[in-house]
Amino acid sequence: MTQRPPVWDLTFQHDDVDSKVVAALERLAQAFRVLLWRVGQTHGLSPIQVQFLCYLLYQPKVHRRVSGLAQAFRLTKATVSDAVSALESKGLVRRRPDVSDRRSSVLDLTPDGRRLARRLAAWANTVRDSLSFAGLDEKTSVLNFLMRLIVELQRAGVITVARMCLTCRFFRPDAHPGTPTPHHCALLDRPLGPATLRVDCPEHVGVEVAISMGNPVQRSLV
Numbered sequence: 607m608t609q610r611p612p613v614w615d616l617t618f619q620h621d622d623v624d625s626k627v628v629a630a631l632e633r634l635a636q637a638f639r640v641l642l643w644r645v646g647q648t649h650g651l652s653p654i655q656v657q658f659l660c661y662l663l664y665q666p667k668v669h670r671r672v673s674g675l676a677q678a679f680r681l682t683k684a685t686v687s688d689a690v691s692a693l694e695s696k697g698l699v700r701r702r703p704d705v706s707d708r709r710s711s712v713l714d715l716t717p718d719g720r721r722l723a724r725r726l727a728a729w730a731n732t733v734r735d736s737l738s739f740a741g742l743d744e745k746t747s748v749l750n751f752l753m754r755l756i757v758e759l760q761r762a763g764v765i766t767v768a769r770m771c772l773t774c775r776f777f778r779p780d781a782h783p784g785t786p787t788p789h790h791c792a793l794l795d796r797p798l799g800p801a802t803l804r805v806d807c808p809e810h811v812g813v814e815v816a817i818s819m820g821n822p823v824q825r826s827l828v
């Protein structure tokens with residue numbers, strides 16, 4: 607296959623939709639970085655510390671370990687441990703021994719950490735509020751496009767953790783064909799439609815990413 611010019615080569619980019627999608631996603635990534643940096647600066651925290659506090663506020667105990675943070679944010683355990691130690695020294699996080707695994711500890715927010723995390727968790731609301739220009743159908747299409755992109759990036763080894771229905775052992779695609787909610791969750795025993803597929807599910811149990819662009823799951827999602 608001929609090598610295409612880089613995404614950032616404007617003479618090529620102007621006439622290439624793929625490159626423009628990538629460039630637009632990069633602008634959005636920049637917006638997230640700015641928002642995280644701003645909220646962190648207000649509270650004397652680094653962007654990753656803000657993300658850790660929000661993660662610990664909402665994720666179940668099973669994911670609240672140094673190893674879980676390292677996987678979710680694609681960092682080394684040493685880097686996570688340093689950031690967690692900084693949060694401990696600020697009195698926002700504490701480690702407690704995990705009774706089910708003596709080599710590991712569970713990370714909990716302290717009451718101060720919980721209060722702060724609730725305030726910090728609004729950091730991405732600006733982006734959500736900015737979606738009001740679009741209707742539900744358009745947003746659902748975008749959601750499905752993004753989930754498929756995440757699956758592809760998981761396949762490529764770029765994204766490690768994405769607890770989405772599309773990669774879940776309990777996902778039953780096209781279990782209810784011809785209905786507005788054609789899929790099914792075998793764990794929750796609940797029909798799922800394009801708008802109710804989950805992006806970050808606490809009950810998710812992963813399977814090998816084996817969804818191809820042409821299979822029935824993907825076709826029915828579009």
Ligand code: SF4
Nearest residue numbers: 771774777791807809
């Ligand atoms: S357990 Fe969660 S991720 Fe898995 S299919 Fe059900 S709703 Fe989707």
